[in-house]
Amino acid sequence: MYATDFAYHAPASLREVVALLQQGDPNGGEVKVLAGGQSLIPLLKLRMAAPAALVDLRNVAELRGISEEGDGVVIGAATTYFQTIDSPVVQRRCPLLVQAISQVGDPQVRARGTVGGSLAHADPAGDLPAVAVALDAELRAVGPNGQRTIAAKDFFVDLLTTSLDPAEVLTAVKFAATDRPHTGTSYQKHRHPASGYAVVGVAAVVMLNDDGTVQAARIGVTGAGAHAARASGVEQAIAGKTLDDATLTSAVASVTDGMELMSDTYASSEYRAHLARVLTKRALLDAAARAR
Amino acid sequence: MRQTIRLKVNGVERQGEVEPRTLLVHFLRDGLNLTGTHVGCDTGQCGACTVLLNGDAVKSCMVLAVQADGAEVRTVEGLAVGDAYHPIQQAFWDLHGLQCGFCTPGMIMAAVGILKRNPNPSDEEIREQLEGNLCRCTGYQNIVAAVRKAASDMQGQPAAQPVGASAAGGASGE
Ligand SMILES: Cc1cc2nc3c(=O)[nH]c(=O)nc-3n(C[C@H](O)[C@H](O)[C@H](O)COP(=O)(O)OP(=O)(O)OC[C@H]3O[C@@H](n4cnc5c(N)ncnc54)[C@H](O)[C@@H]3O)c2cc1C
Ligand code: FES
Ligand code: FES
Numbered sequence: 382m383y384a385t386d387f388a389y390h391a392p393a394s395l396r397e398v399v400a401l402l403q404q405g406d407p408n409g410g411e412v413k414v415l416a417g418g419q420s421l422i423p424l425l426k427l428r429m430a431a432p433a434a435l436v437d438l439r440n441v442a443e444l445r446g447i448s449e450e451g452d453g454v455v456i457g458a459a460t461t462y463f464q465t466i467d468s469p470v471v472q473r474r475c476p477l478l479v480q481a482i483s484q485v486g487d488p489q490v491r492a493r494g495t496v497g498g499s500l501a502h503a504d505p506a507g508d509l510p511a512v513a514v515a516l517d518a519e520l521r522a523v524g525p526n527g528q529r530t531i532a533a534k535d536f537f538v539d540l541l542t543t544s545l546d547p548a549e550v551l552t553a554v555k556f557a558a559t560d561r562p563h564t565g566t567s568y569q570k571h572r573h574p575a576s577g578y579a580v581v582g583v584a585a586v587v588m589l590n591d592d593g594t595v596q597a598a599r600i601g602v603t604g605a606g607a608h609a610a611r612a613s614g615v616e617q618a619i620a621g622k623t624l625d626d627a628t629l630t631s632a633v634a635s636v637t638d639g640m641e642l643m644s645d646t647y648a649s650s651e652y653r654a655h656l657a658r659v660l661t662k663r664a665l666l667d668a669a670a671r672a673r
Numbered sequence: 674m675r676q677t678i679r680l681k682v683n684g685v686e687r688q689g690e691v692e693p694r695t696l697l698v699h700f701l702r703d704g705l706n707l708t709g710t711h712v713g714c715d716t717g718q719c720g721a722c723t724v725l726l727n728g729d730a731v732k733s734c735m736v737l738a739v740q741a742d743g744a745e746v747r748t749v750e751g752l753a754v755g756d757a758y759h760p761i762q763q764a765f766w767d768l769h770g771l772q773c774g775f776c777t778p779g780m781i782m783a784a785v786g787i788l789k790r791n792p793n794p795s796d797e798e799i800r801e802q803l804e805g806n807l808c809r810c811t812g813y814q815n816i817v818a819a820v821r822k823a824a825s826d827m828q829g830q831p832a833a834q835p836v837g838a839s840a841a842g843g844a845s846g847e
Contacts, residue, residue, distance in 0.1 A: 383694060384694040385694070386692060386693070386694055387693055387694060388674065388693065389676065389693035389737070389739050391739070391740075391742075415737075415740075418735055418736060418737065418740065419717070419735055422696075422717075422735050422736070422737065423716055423717050423735070425694070426696075426715060426734075427715070435693070437739075437740060439740060463729070486804075486805065487720070487802075487803075487804040487805025487806075488730060488783070488786055488787065488790070488802050488804075488805060489720065489723055489729075489730050489731050489732045489735075489783065489786070489805045490717075490732075490735075490805065492726075492729035492730065492731050492786070493729075493731050493732075493735065493736070575718075576718075577804065
């Protein structure tokens with residue numbers, strides 16, 4: 382199907398992007414940001430989205446690029462998946478991003494899709510939201526009221542819904558670096574055999590004490606509930622413990638607590654809860670092995 | 674409202690008038706008559722429409738033509754140099770990496786992208802990296818073999834840099 386007609390803008394500065402979003406459409410239609418288009422263009426083709434205008438970020442150089450900032454790595458919102466995983470800084474400081482992004486879709490999607498687009502889209506089966514939650518990401522946005530910073534755990538609020546205002550644009554995301562002593566990370570995904578998206582995906586960061594017990598952990602889960610979320614119950618249950626089988630089995634029992642579990646023809650809510658437990662266990666064990 | 678776009682396709686400067694909603698694949702096929710790029714699905718899953726956009730293999734049904742304004746595009750018509758097939762085309766021919774041929778242009782353009790990022794992939798890597806391309810004739814065995822052969826044929830020799838001017842398919846500018 383063809384998309385409905387829309388106006389197209391490709392401004393060269395963030396200031397113009399914000400102005401176009403703020404100005405809106407004279408007839409009250411929707412004005413949307415276009416980044417890699419790998420989620421938005423399919424929606425336009427299916428006419429599930431029919432914006433009056435698109436504001437393309439492709440000419441806005443200030444929204445691309447990767448830099449180190451203190452204890453984290455800052456990635457411009459319009460930086461592509463390929464640019465992200467090809468970055469030596471990301472490879473060294475946030476290997477979890479590389480491991481997860483390498484499993485997103487296919488190379489053609491990774492060439493176009495962007496870090497900001499993937500988070501702003503907030504697909505309940507998207508891979509990056511789980512990583513953003515586990516890497517305590519700080520999302521930076523600019524809108525009519527200036528700049529603000531949103532913590533990943535407050536960013537994803539529902540199915541395909543974030544706490545961004547429609548007139549706000551995501552400018553960059555700061556991910557906590559994990560190149561620290563006794564720290565390991567892992568992303569474990571049960572891939573949907575047809576779409577490639579995560580049926581469930583679990584991202585884990587594990588910090589160990591000298592004696593091998595868990596000092597702290599951060600766990601992000603995608604695919605199970607309507608939006609990516611932290612599994613704080615599991616994090617607390619393993620703190621101070623050795624990751625033996627009994628500890629893990631009892632700790633992961635609570636992984637979907639508080640999540641509104643999704644259910645569809647491929648995976649029931651019970652199966653999703655099961656996958657979340659199994660994948661959390663695997664992610665924690667793999668992250669701990671890498672932490673040693 | 675129609676917009677004018679200018680882009681380099683297979684080494685030749687082209688321009689066209691498109692509505693913003695026009696997909697790059699439709700501009701290539703209907704606007705430039707480069708019908709080697711196929712459309713096999715509505716959802717971005719089949720990869721039949723794969724072309725190189727500024728050097729990256731992308732699905733041209735998932736790119737608006739206006740997004741390619743100022744870009745360089747290479748389609749399957751732009752791979753051969755004169756009468757000499759690109760090593761990947763030759764390997765698909767030699768190893769029978771196709772049956773009906775519908776998916777083949779997309780497979781070949783995806784393979785160009787794969788070998789550019791990883792000139793010497795294992796069979797498993799080839800299969801993984803072809804995730805975005807579907808073949809209804811289930812000829813994956815020979816497709817993988819063809820990509821592997823092309824990789825070894827291309828080793829040591831400078832990556833084929835087709836000039837492509839002769840391969841624009843006779844389409845005239847809009
Ligand atoms: C065949 C296929 C397979 C895929 N498989 C997977 C998979 O396995 N895992 C996975 O996670 N994803 C998958 N995806 C989706 C892919 O990851 C998308 O690239 C990503 O979800 C969206 O990023 P984008 O840059 O393409 O955003 P776009 O499609 O351009 O935009 C998506 C949404 O985000 C908004 N937006 C974009 N950028 C910003 C910004 N800076 N500020 C505010 N709003 C913004 C847009 O307005 C739109 O609503 C797949 C896609 C396809 C086509
Ligand atoms: S036609 Fe583009 S992916 Fe199927
Ligand atoms: S050869 Fe027929 S679809 Fe692949």
